[in-house]
Amino acid sequence: MTLSVAFAHEFDGFDVDVAFEAPAGITVLFGRSGAGKSTIVDAVAGLLRPREGRIASEDWVLFDSAEGQWTPPHKRRLGYIFQDARLFPHLSVRQNLAYGQWFAPKSAPREDMERIVEMLGIGHLLGRRPAALSGGEKQRVAIGRALLASPKLILADEPLAALDEQRKAEILPYFERMRDEVSVPILYVSHAAAEVARIATTIVALDAGRVTRQGPAADVLSDPAVTPLGVRSAxxxxxxxxxxxxxxxxxxxxxxxxxxxxxxxxxxxxxxxxxxxxxxxxxxxxxxxxxxxxxxxxxxxxxxxxxxxxxxxxxxxxxxxxxxxxxxxxxxxxxxxxxxxxxxxxxxxxxxxxxxxxxxxxxxxx
Known part of the structure; x- marks a missing residue:
């Protein structure tokens, strides 16, 4: 499955005009703060209705201005992983995971909870509540909840930004496993070069609301003309x-x-x-x-x-x-x-x- 994103939108003093493809694996939206990364995620999630464009994968259409099509956010079947885990504090880890399953459509293929629990290494945490978890453990549970919702697409908006270096090192291997084991596209926002190099399948480099380069991670990162974060981070x-x-x-x-x-x-x-x-x-x-x-x-x-x-x-x-x-x-x-x-x-x-x-x-x- 490949998600095609092409839209234009204007804000006061800033406009976005982008077009790119997000295949299976992790497609990283890579650039400085203010490059337009979160705007793209909002448009895909349905939190922003662009002025014009199309966001779709074959017959799964999220937005098409020419045809007047618009899928409301709650019907888009997206898994969303935020910077903070946003777990329900009164529920156990097992119940938080089950909440993701509860929202999965009955007709959708069901993810096996045991497989997700094993993949994320959270079996020993199932009886705990979020208050008893570390930041890295909370994020692993949040990833599991997103996967168990049987999404057609996963959005991860700087999911490691709130973690210290030790917790980031703990979480990165799980995103590598997601990249390799999950069949749906994962749209991942980051402005950390080493993080991008580790996990990205595809990179979409952004600057001032425009795509400056897109393609396989190795090709984009080795291009001397592409420095999304400036030369100091090249x-x-x-x-x-x-x-x-x-x-x-x-x-x-x-x-x-x-x-x-x-x-x-x-x-x-x-x-x-x-x-x-x-x-x-x-x-x-x-x-x-x-x-x-x-x-x-x-x-x-x-x-x-x-x-x-x-x-x-x-x-x-x-x-x-x-x-x-x-x-x-x-x-x-x-x-x-x-x-x-x-x-x-x-x-x-x-x-x-x-x-x-x-x-x-x-x-x-x-």
Whole structure:
């Protein structure tokens, strides 16, 4: 199932005009605050009726201005995951989950509660009430409630924004499982680059109410022209496979025939992973560096050099089929004579890649 979204709407001093496709998996609406992400979610949810456009999936039409069609919010069969879990405080976890089932149409395929409970790891929480849960546990229950409503589409509006880093790290693996195991599209709002790199199947980059790029996550993130959060948050996603673990707390990953030493990952050797590498953490050299503390030195080829409006430049680099970005100054780009086709060395400190920037590769084809 693929959701097609195309609409235009004006507010006082701001207008939105977007068109994109959200296939099965997680489609992330990615951009700064004020880019139009929540406006899109409101339009899909039925909380906003756009001036014109169409939001539909084949014969399931939520809005079509040309045909005068409009499905009220309560009939849209959406699962909504908010920033705060919004659980019923007087009900147990089991009862909160059952509430989602209660609202599922009788004709809709029923999700198995035991499967959802197992997927989210909340079996030991079923008898508790929300007041006795951590923030991460509450969000897992909220995810389960949304899934058990048998939705045709799931909306997640910055569901991790209210959590601390430890709770985010706890929840992200469950969104990875949802991406791989849930058959309906998931529209996910975020402005956290590492989070997006871990879970996204598709990315829709937004700026000032417009789509600036859309497509598979790896393609969008490695494009030097696409910086939804600004150059300081730019980076790229590399696909790798766990090779081995070491006693000093590091793991070796293989990517396109090259080795990467990173903080120890929990996955077993052979597991395919995604690694988010920030552009500002990549240094470049024209000769292989010697006697330095950085453990990762990759022989790469310059694909593109894009000069910024200020003193910086974004450099797209390739090794094999993998792409990474490096953020350098214009002066460095000139001094190193960086140009497409130039062979250079990319230097990356192992500790630059945080554990929460490493996630499992989608099991579905992207």
């Amino acid at each position: 980076g790229a996603m590399v696909e790798a496979r766990v090779k081995e673990h070491h006693s000093d707390g590091l793991s070796t990953l293989e990517a396109e025939g090259a080795s990467l030493l990173l903080p120890r990952v929990s996955q077993a050797p052979g597991t395919p992973l995604r690694v988010w590498i920030e552009a500002q953490d990549v240094m470049l050299a024209t000769e292989r560096p010697q006697g330095i503390s950085a453990l990762n030195i990759l022989e790469v080829t310059v694909r593109e050099v894009r000069l910024g409006a200020g003193p910086g430049a974004m450099v797209q680099l390739s090794f094999g089929n993998a792409l990474i970005l490096a953020r350098v100054t214009r002066r460095s780009a000139q001094a190193l004579a960086l140009a497409p086709g130039r062979q250079v060395f990319a230097v990356l400190k192992a500790v630059s890649v945080a554990r929460d920037a490493i996630g499992e590769l989608p099991q579905k084809p992207v």
